Amino acid sequence: MSRILVLVVAVLFFTSSVLQAKGPEKKAVVADTPEKFELLVEAIRQEMEPGKRYEFLNSYNRGVVNDGLDRMGEMLQKAGSVDAMSQEEKTELFSIQEKVNGVLAKNAGDRLICTHRPPTGSHIPMTECKTVRELHLRRVEGRRKLKEMEDTQRALDAPTGG
Template sequence: MYKLMVLALFALLLPATAMATIDSGGQAFKPDKGLDLTASFGEQRTAINKALSDGETYSELQPADLRVVQDSLGRISTLLGDAQTIDQMSPDAKVELFNEQEKVNTLLVQAHKDSRMICRREKPTGSHRPTTLCLTVAERRRQREAANDFFRYNPRAEGPNNQSF
């Protein structure tokens, strides 16, 4: 009886959550999910361009990748043309459309993940006063890799345990 009630409740809530995902307050585009061609492409393209220009959502997107995204969005617009749905397109056009969509999604989703800001309270060396240090995920990764490279290519600069500076 309990399982039946849970399944019924789940069946009732499933369409509501699907509707919320497709259209969130008039904006069909979600930066963490990428481009979805089952929704309105025009609205999504406008939302992508707005997110690209805000300097925050995709702050880690490289200029070359930005050009690739803009070119792919233009090709998607051309491929869609006057077609009302994807089903009305030829199989070759569908394949090309899918490839362009994947290219856009790969670049935008990764840039969105890398652009996430993380703040930490840290005590600088020689001070007892903590400060707040805010860096993006990509900036933290670059700092970590630079530190690893420094110790890898400078064997004399070991660490506090060996004290051979």
């Protein structure tokens, strides 16, 4: 009975992925045993470093992910494995895992964001897809150029001492 339940839960993990333009998102967290889970937690926390996949997590979402990972680790340490958990514990573990996976999937730097709109001068809509990282870099570069132009204009408008 418990093997069937674990199989059903595993199938749910893989079939409930959020569909995006590039296809189903791979689950970042799959809880099974404390040993495997510790390796996953270490890898996920490394991916939250600057320049890595989950660098765009804000402080609130980082807290949600870290709290969820800590709670899942405590539950697995206490029970020893998913098979040894009660149905209530499995349900709680699944809920925490889905919350963590949702936050991570939404904030992945390689997640595609697509828009479907007509370009300037046309009435024919076009689909354009960019990654979160590309959009962030474009925004940062735009702000830098705007500041540079404002500084140049201020220098030109400044009164000369003459």
